[in-house]
Amino acid sequence: MLKRLLAGWLVLMLMSSFAVAEPTHYKIVTGPERGTYIQIGQDLSKWVAGPAGIDLEVMASKGSAENVQRMRFEPGVKLALVQSDVYQAYIDMANAGNADAGTAIRPLRLIMPLYDEEINVVVRSDSPLKTFAEIKDKSISIGLIGSGTAQSATTLYHLMFGQAIPEQNVQHLSNEDALAALIARKVDVAIIVVGQPAKLFNDMNPDLLQQIRLLKVDPAAPETARAKQTYFPATIRASSYPNWLKEDVPTLTVKAFLVTYDYGLRDTVGKLSRFADSLCANFDNLQEHGHPKWKQVKIELPPLVRGWRYYAPVEKHLRACLANKSAAINAATMQATPKPRPSCTDQERLLLLCK
Template sequence: MNISKRFMSICAVVGALALNANLAGAQTPAFFRIGTGGTAGTYYPIGGLIANAISGGGQKGVAGLVSTAVASNGSVANINAIQGGSMESGFTQSDVAYWAHSGTGLYEGKGKVDDLRLIATLYPETIHLVARKDAGIKSVADLKGKRVSIDEPGSGTIVDARIVLGAYGLKETDIKAEHLKPGPAGDRLRDGGLDAYFFVGGYPTGAISELATSSGISLVPITGPEVDKLIKDYTFFSKDTVPANTYKDVAETPTISVAAQWVTSSKQPDELVYNITKVMWSDATRAALDAGHAKGKMITLQNATTSLGIPLHPGAERFYREAGVLK
């Protein structure tokens, strides 16, 4: 074989190898995990609906994408996982996202999570203060000396519970604090081992609904001049109301809320996040959210770019500009 033929043969082999490598690369799925919360809360089922919607296959989803919802300890744990690379994305409360990105509040002295980026604001997250019916708790001030679960360290709920207590002149040492997720907290409440617990999440949430039906509960109002001052001091809070009979035999209850947000890292490719965001707001995803969870109907394109305490991911921002919700 002369030199020119040998060179052409080598080129053909190299070309074939490169083509095979490209095909193999194209067939390798991209994984996009969504850190959620405890399985009894709202993050987990909503995360499952979104993960299923954006996963590729057939006529739906992002081609070549495999997405799963992963149970976790909530907002702070999800941001830590994104920062550490063990999660591609996660749900968080808007207050926790702001603190992380700015290095303030909960993240004071811990450094900024500079690369935290927003995919979408999802829905209001209501602060529930659930009490036993016979516990005699009519206001936050009545929690003094009571057995109260404020959720686990690493959750957004624990941060907000401390803020709410402080607004009413209470410290954590003024209550008999427990650190339970809403499922176990509900069990303890039912058994008489707990007087009340905090939970931040979209209503109705399964664990509280089940508890209200099986044992009966009261929702403690979070309202009054203390709340007016709290909202002035912490602008990521807003007034909210749990409608009557959202939970069995529970009257309309004034409270406050933050926003649930879906966040990721700026390290995630722009094109991938653009495609994910586009599928997130497709008609098929809309139908799945509406049918899949009571909170799904509150997840709207119009609200997706509200509560912008952190920057949008460039891929998401591109979609929102194309969709006309950002100018």
């Protein structure tokens, strides 16, 4: 009897040891439902987290500022997408003595930079405005409170004109509501920060799409020179919106980052390290099958400005990945380089075999 009990116990132990472990459930906070961030999150969930044994739930949000708060305080949120100007604004406020900003941002860490998001400054088709420098004193939708768009629009306006947007001129509308208000002549300008090509524009009714257009950045304007203290020149390509744009439109961009928390628990460190290994191993899948913005992303860890820090466990794995890729490229290059031919022998010269 005792032997049978022991045998049964051993069978159960063996079965449990070979049982497939349940995937870990994590969350990533992204952006609006028809924005680029949520698609990037979906790509990470499918092509990176899944192979790493992580069930990554993709959560919609208002945008970057809300993501910082949720990354810091919401249970289960282990990853977030955050614009560089929003991240820097938190650091600046923390350094200026804002305790809440310090509490939110100082424990956060970067995994890696992703891509540039274009600043779309939209007006009605019949608007007399032509460039960014002409939006001063106009009524503007700058995005929802808590969104990265709101931070970018506010920062951009202040850089260009040396003042805040007058309170009576500001409306905090979602991207969709902002375009509707623009067409209905309730605002003069809608500022929308989103990576191209954006579903927001490509999913619009063609008749409505023809009622709006984009303002250009004037490279010669002093307002542009001041804006370039924080933002960088870029182009919104006509090929991104073939049913809308007839030509490329010069604009400005802000960088998107993948962010986490400075976790120290062994289990979380291990899982995020596996996430980093999977990111390296499956990066080609992201670029081939994911949102077109992945083609602009490189697995690289550039030097950071003061106050920004990489998450050390993931940084270690990604740097190992970079070293391995570099070694593989060097080895392939050496193999592909033809070895110099030895000098001709007297016999080869006689037989006219030397070239």
